[in-house]
Every structure is written in structure tokens, then in C-alpha cells.
């Protein structure tokens with residue numbers, strides 16, 4: 215026999231679960247001091263479905279990364295370089311919900327429109343002058359956004375909320391360097407134009423043409439530029 219108060223309890227529980235469960239879809243709260251990610255399942259224990267190194271075998275190097283003092287070589291076409299320090303590069307980040315990166319952008323170069331599906335990013339400019347922007351959705355019109363942009367100088371900090379499309383453009387005359395920190399051990403990176411135009415396998419030309427309201431000649435041109 216289920217009483218009224220039990221119904222009330224069960225309903226509250228169901229509503230609470232509904233609101234709290236999605237939080238566990240990404241970086242979990244750690245249940246122990248360390249859960250160093252490993253690929254060798256012979257020396258591992260499972261926590262929250264993840265494979266962890268036996269904590270007794272964890273070493274300082276699992277929590278260490280070296281090399282953010284220098285820029286990677288830039289991608290020639292884009293004039294940008296990025297070094298990500300996520301759980302893949304630093305296994306000790308596993309379950310901690312945090313990661314970092316360094317980006318370098320040549321003068322008049324653009325870190326193209328992109329999104330991090332699993333992390334908010336806090337950028338700190340070390341060198342150079344950057345115009346950054348985020349596109350905020352317009353609840354009244356699904357085809358519109360509002361651009362929030364700002365010029366950043368060394369020491370300035372800007373936040374790109376999780377999932378929002380953003381860009382960074384070097385408006386100065388020397389190379390710009392910045393650090394990006396994320397509240398995810400694996401924030402992900404989806405670059406908007408190239409992810410659509412140069413997917414594998416290719417999306418059909420007619421779909422690209424319809425999606426961008428361009429004709430086939432213009433689509434061929436886009437494909438060439440992003441190949």
C-alpha cells in the first residue's frame with residue numbers, strides 16, 4: 215500500500231534524478247584521490263566505468279606535462295598552433311574535470327569559429343592583441359545570434375561558455391599567445407566550417423548547397439579551400 219507521503223517522496227526523487235542525472239553525463243566527481251587513466255587493463259581497477267591505474271602505482275609523471283613554454287608549428291593555411299593538455303596527454307587528469315591548452319596565432323590570422331562541446335573555456339592572453347567573439351543564441355529566432363566581442367591585451371581574461379561558437383582573431387602585428395583552461399578533462403573541439411565542409415565521408419553537395427544557400431560551383435570552391 216503506497217501512502218500519499220510515499221508518492222510525494224517518489225515524485226520528488228524522480229524530479230531530482232531528472233535534474234541531477236545529466237550532470238553525470240560528463241566529468242564525474244572523483245570518488246578517490248587519484249584515478250590515473252590507463253589503457254592496460256591488467257593493472258587497472260574500474261571506477262565509475264573508467265579504467266584507472268592502481269593508485270599505488272601512480273607516479274608524479276602521471277600528473278605532469280612539459281612543453282607549454284613553446285608554440286607548436288602553426289598550421290600553414292590557418293596561421294595558428296594549438297597544444298592541448300587533456301586526459302590523453304596527462305592521464306592524471308582522469309575524473310578531475312579540468313584541462314588546459316596553449317594557442318598561438320599569427321598576425322591577421324583567425325582561430326576559426328569553433329565550439330568545445332563539453333567544456334567552458336577561460337582564456338588568458340599572454341602576448342599580443344586579439345579580437346575575440348562569442349555567438350549567443352536568440353531565443354526569439356532560431357536563425358539569429360547576438361555577437362559579443364572584445365579586444366583583449368596581455369593579462370586579459372575572457373570566458374567562452376560551454377558549447378557556444380567562438381573565435382579569436384589576431385588584430386596586432388606580432389604573434390599572439392594565450393592559455394585556455396577548461397572545466398572538463400576532455401572538452402572536445404569542433405571547428406565549424408571545416409567540420410561540415412570536409413567531413414569523412416563527404417556530405418552530399420546538394421545538402422551543402424542547401425545548408426549554405428550556395429550553388430554547386432561555390433560549393434566546389436569551398437571544398438577546394440577546406441580540403
Ligand SMILES: *[C@@H]1O[C@H](CO)[C@@H](O)[C@H](O)[C@H]1NC(C)=O
Nearest residue numbers: 253254255256257258260265
Ligand atoms: C583487456 O585487454 C585485452 C587486450 O586489449 C582484451 O583482449 C581484453 O578483452 C581486455 N579485457 C577486459 C576485461 O576488458
Ligand SMILES: *[C@@H]1O[C@H](CO)[C@@H](O)[C@H](O)[C@H]1NC(C)=O
Nearest residue numbers: 279280281282283284285286
Ligand atoms: C621548454 O621547456 C622544456 C622542458 O622544460 C625545455 O627542455 C626547453 O628548453 C624549453 N624551451 C624554451 C625555448 O624555453
Ligand SMILES: *[C@@H]1O[C@H](CO)[C@@H](O)[C@H](O)[C@H]1NC(C)=O
Nearest residue numbers: 427428429430431432433435
Ligand atoms: C553561382 O553563384 C555565383 C554567385 O552568385 C554566380 O556568379 C555563378 O554564375 C553561379 N553559378 C551557377 C552554376 O549557377
